Amino acid sequence: MTVLRAGSATDPGRVRAVNQDSILITDGLFCVADGMGGHAGGEVASKTAVDVLRTEALIATDADGVVVAIKRANEEVIRRSLEDPELAGMGTTVVASMLVRDVLGDYMIVANVGDSRGYHYQGGGLRQVTNDHSVSAELLRAGEITAEEAAHHARRHVITRVLGLDDFEVDLFNLELFDGDRILLCSDGLSNEVSDEEIAMVLGHVEDPSTAAADLVRRANANGGQDNISVVVIDVSETGRGPAAIPKPLPSAPVMAAAVPAAKAVIPRLGEASDITQKSDEGWLARRRRLGVRRAITLRTGLLIGAVVLVIVGALGFVGWYEQSSYYVSTSGSTIVIYQGRPGGLLWFHPHLSVTTTTSTNDVLAIRIPQLQAGVMEPSLEAANAYIANLVQEYKAAQSLNPTTTTTTSLPMTPTTLQAG
DSSP: OOEEEEEEEEEOTTTOSSOOEEEEEOSSEEEEEEEEOTTTHHHHHHHHHHHHHHHHTTTOOSHHHHHHHHHHHHHHHHHHHHHOGGGTTOEEEEEEEEEEOOTTOOEEEEEEESSOEEEEEETTEEEEOSOOOBHHHHHHHTTSSOHHHHHTOTTTTOBSOOBTSSOOOOEEEEEEOOBTOEEEEEOHHHHTTSOHHHHHHHHHHOOSHHHHHHHHHHHHHHTTOOSOEEEEEEEEEOOSSOBOSSOOOOOOOBOOOOOOOOOSSOOOOOOOOSOTTSOOSSOHHHHHHHHTOOOSSOHHHHHHHHHHHHHHHHHHHHHHHHHHTOEEEEEETTEEEEEESOTTOBTTBOOEEEEEEEEEGGGSOGGGHHHHHHOEEESSHHHHHHHHHHHHHHHHHHHHHSOOOOOOOOOOOOOOOOOOO
16 A cells, blocks of 8 residues: 655745745645735635645545546635735635545645646656746747746746635646655745756655655755745655666656536636736626625615715715805905905815906005905805995095194284393
8 A cells, every 4th residue: 555754844035024825744645735816815815725625635535536626726815805805806826735545555645726847756857847837838838938048038937826816726646656756836935936856856866755845945045035935855665666776757647537527516617717907897896796705795784884975975075165155354464355265265275366356455444454454254245345335435535524624823023122231
């Protein structure tokens, strides 16, 4: 009977402050999930996926079970992102491996969604089993760019399949096992920093799987550590086949899973995503309804919000009317003017000049000038004009009662007799 021994290591790297990767190691199912999303989104997404897979590992026994587990993990990531606006748009890659026991011989299934990778080390040779689901990798497979161009492509980090957006296809691979084989699962924090040759050297020389995983993480950090790094190394023994004698091509053609049982909430396929940053044509609210997520805003809440908005709008309208329905008389230099509004304004409503009269401050009593400079409120434009007219009449009346005149007074001359002394 095939015996597996596994070790793992994970590290946030030398650039990222938070480790958004998650690792799963059970008796028969192993996984690396690389989360993505702002704030805590990526960390929550990868942990959510791993938690679902841990539960599903208790009942999964074959390729169909692995697909169901990953689909249910996807549904749970979507559900959580829809229920919490702070987690909106979060996602995670998944690469998983499970031992399948068969009467003809045990074998390993490797499944992946995204660009986290699965490798098979056998007979001294290393082969990447999975296909990266990224823009540059798909262009490379289509023959549109070269391997060199793919390594430096501007969109090499843009993922085309990921848990957390919509439905997708799970890639599945069967691996025939021999004693001494090793399965490596890793996030792109390792594969982007450490070459396949260096990975093969570590797997070929470091016997303990935990030590090998830790050594690979150390090398990724030494080479830059630009991303979170997670590694799972699975050792295979007692397969009944003995060690593979020489390196040879490892047949790892995808196997199509049989009909998959319906998951908790089956998500209809909307078409292949072309970019993790591009959302489906289906809106956020429509996805909530499709998945049966309870509305965050009920009818009662909506009516209450509407009533509050109406009160606020009404209050602002009243303030504007109150401010603009008033007039005041003031001065602009030596000219008496009329403003619409209130002196100094109210909130963001400011008075504006309505009338520039022909009346000067010289046409009113001096004692009225300080009042005019401060602003004299009147209820209407007509009342303001009447007030100015009254000021002029008041000044004229005062002038008629106290005219300014000039008089000459003749005083009688008193003769003075001068006597000689």
